[in-house]
Amino acid sequence: MAAAATTEENHVVNSGSESTNGTAPRKIALITGITGQDGSYLTEFLLQKGYEVHGLIRRSSNFNTQRINHIYIDPHNHSKALMKLHYADLTDASSLRRWIDEIHPDEVYNLAAQSHVAVSFEIPDFTADVVATGALRLLEAVRSHIATTGRSHIKYYQAGSSEMFGATPPPQAENTPFHPRSPYAVSKVAAHWYTVNYREAYGIYACNGILFNHESPRRGENFVTRKITRAVGRIKVGLQSKLFLGNLQASRDWGFAGDYVEAMWLMLQQEKPDDYVVATEESHSVEEFLKVSFGYVGLKWEDHVVIDKRYFRPAEVDNLKGDSSKARKVLGWKPKVGFEQLVKMMVDEDVELAKREKVLVDAVENTSFHPRSPYAVSKVAAHWYTVNYREAYGIYACNGILFNHESPCRGENFVTRKITRAVGRIKVGLQSKLFLGNLQASRDWGFAGDYVEAMWLMLQQVKPDDYVVATEESHSVEEFLKVSFGYVGLKWEDHVVIDKRYFRPAEVDNLKGDSSKARKVLGWKPKVGFEQLVKMMVDEDVDLA
Numbered sequence: 424m425a426a427a428a429t430t431e432e433n434h435v436v437n438s439g440s441e442s443t444n445g446t447a448p449r450k451i452a453l454i455t456g457i458t459g460q461d462g463s464y465l466t467e468f469l470l471q472k473g474y475e476v477h478g479l480i481r482r483s484s485n486f487n488t489q490r491i492n493h494i495y496i497d498p499h500n501h502s503k504a505l506m507k508l509h510y511a512d513l514t515d516a517s518s519l520r521r522w523i524d525e526i527h528p529d530e531v532y533n534l535a536a537q538s539h540v541a542v543s544f545e546i547p548d549f550t551a552d553v554v555a556t557g558a559l560r561l562l563e564a565v566r567s568h569i570a571t572t573g574r575s576h577i578k579y580y581q582a583g584s585s586e587m588f589g590a591t592p593p594p595q596a597e598n599t600p601f602h603p604r605s606p607y608a609v610s611k612v613a614a615h616w617y618t619v620n621y622r623e624a625y626g627i628y629a630c631n632g633i634l635f636n637h638e639s640p641r642r643g644e645n646f647v648t649r650k651i652t653r654a655v656g657r658i659k660v661g662l663q664s665k666l667f668l669g670n671l672q673a674s675r676d677w678g679f680a681g682d683y684v685e686a687m688w689l690m691l692q693q694e695k696p697d698d699y700v701v702a703t704e705e706s707h708s709v710e711e712f713l714k715v716s717f718g719y720v721g722l723k724w725e726d727h728v729v730i731d732k733r734y735f736r737p738a739e740v741d742n743l744k745g746d747s748s749k750a751r752k753v754l755g756w757k758p759k760v761g762f763e764q765l766v767k768m769m770v771d772e773d774v775e776l777a778k779r780e781k782v783l784v785d786a787v788e789n790t791s792f793h794p795r796s797p798y799a800v801s802k803v804a805a806h807w808y809t810v811n812y813r814e815a816y817g818i819y820a821c822n823g824i825l826f827n828h829e830s831p832c833r834g835e836n837f838v839t840r841k842i843t844r845a846v847g848r849i850k851v852g853l854q855s856k857l858f859l860g861n862l863q864a865s866r867d868w869g870f871a872g873d874y875v876e877a878m879w880l881m882l883q884q885v886k887p888d889d890y891v892v893a894t895e896e897s898h899s900v901e902e903f904l905k906v907s908f909g910y911v912g913l914k915w916e917d918h919v920v921i922d923k924r925y926f927r928p929a930e931v932d933n934l935k936g937d938s939s940k941a942r943k944v945l946g947w948k949p950k951v952g953f954e955q956l957v958k959m960m961v962d963e964d965v966d967l968a
């Protein structure tokens with residue numbers, strides 16, 4: 424697997440334009456939104472053209488560099504690492520100015536956005552701050568950089584959107600009036616005019632690319648095309664049966680994102696800055712997309728699609744179809760991938776992805792049982808009764824295969840609580856010895872409070888199923904002793920006495936769950952880690968003691 428792209432210790436080399444062959448200096452591009460679909464294709468495109476590419480990325484608690492991990496090379500490898508990442512944010516003007524001053528880009532591509540139209544109705548202020556004011560902040564950073572350095576050759580690309588045309592009927596060209604229909608689209612109109620204004624007011628080389636919808640296998644999964652092709656793949660391999668969608672009559676001019684990034688670059692290679700519509704000039708409804716994608720793998724979309732009002736928008740854009748004759752004429756650009764080819768490319772990738780998911784799910788489900796106590800044998804029986812009633816009577820019945828889950832409410836004769844109760848009592852002088860059995864047994868210990876959420880989630884799914892719930896970490900009883908005694912400044916070896924009575928006739932040596940199915944399907948994950956759990960229990964038991 425590719426190493427996760429990171430900006431740690433990623434110091435920018437500002438001499439920048441070192442040439443490859445000692446002749447032309449390397450051009451430097453700066454991209455906001457580099458981790459998105461367009462950012463990843465544009466980076467590949469520019470690297471191929473010999474650019475050094477700098478990307479601004481947002482700090483996020485989740486990894487957000489999946490689309491560019493395959494291009495990432497450790498910055499310590501100076502000659503090969505031509506893509507560099509830096510933390511910044513369109514809502515933080517100082518970070519934008521700082522990186523422009525440090526990187527000295529020749530071209531700046533503003534692709535970052537809160538780009539989901541429906542979501543913009545739910546977070547309108549944030550959308551305006553990032554999409555509209557964010558573009559203004561970046562333009563202002565470019566303007567003041569030029570004013571202080573005199574680097575007036577710097578070029579700026581603004582990612583505009585066909586959503587700006589909104590309610591205006593097709594075909595839509597550069598001179599078609601805007602009638603935006605969402606906070607997202609209104610913000611894009613503002614960004615468009617800021618760009619024109621900075622071009623006219625300060626003579627900055629600034630272009631608006633008015634791109635119609637552009638899709639790919641890298642499209643986010645909550646945009647309608649990818650939502651559909653992901654579902655087609657999962658339905659095909661039996662991982663899903665229903666797909667919930669909103670308005671199927673909306674029509675869009677859908678092209679391939681890989682084609683569209685070339686148009687962005689071409690705009691910045693012209694003599695004069697200008698604005699361009701980029702589109703395939705064909706429009707298809709969501710229903711047509713469904714027909715082609717389901718039909719391609721031999722399925723009927725009508726058997727799977729359920730209309731859900733939640734996905735309808737407060738104000739819809741009914742029909743978008745671009746007139747890109749100016750881009751075709753002036754830039755010499757045209758799309759290479761047609762509608763059917765695009766749909767098939769996305770379905771092919773998503774069927775493969777679903778097959779890989781299936782292997783994972785099967786591996787988890789197929790771990791065979793080998794119970795080692797009457798209790799465990801009885802649990803196996805209960806498991807199969809549940810499966811049997813589900814299969815025989817169609818009852819919505821689920822098995823939660825929960826790994827050990829502990830808390831301050833745990834019974835005092837389970838090993839974790841037995842230990843933390845003893846730690847508390849030893850600490851305050853009420854006890855001196857703790858008698859235990861096998862210290863080498865390892866368990867996957869989570870927090871019970873987290874696990875009950877998984878139980879509930881299982882019953883909220885479309886179909887009943889069985890799920891492993893686990894932290895995916897295993898620790899021995901001895902490790903539990905170390906952490907719990909150590910936490911209050913005690914040495915466990917001074918207190919623990921091994922007592923043969925606590926050994927079991929047949930031991931389960933090691934349990935460590937693979938809960939990837941629950942994480943993927945239920946969206947569940949544990950919140951409390953091992954050390955945090957131990958400390959929580961010890962804290963309570965010291966107080967109790």
Ligand SMILES: Nc1nc2c(ncn2[C@@H]2O[C@H](COP(=O)(O)OP(=O)(O)O[C@H]3O[C@H](CO)[C@@H](O)[C@H](O)[C@@H]3O)[C@@H](O)[C@H]2O)c(=O)[nH]1
Pocket residue numbers: 538539540541583584585586634635636637645646647648650667668669670671673674675709734735736739740743
């Ligand atoms: N997302 C989504 N859309 C649905 C669904 N069901 C129907 N649709 C309809 O499918 C159409 C396309 O929706 P999206 O794929 O979310 O894209 P978009 O709203 O057209 O916006 C995209 O294209 C713009 C360019 O015109 C971009 O500017 C924007 O950022 C985004 O990429 C809309 O009319 C929407 O109502 C659904 O379940 N989810």
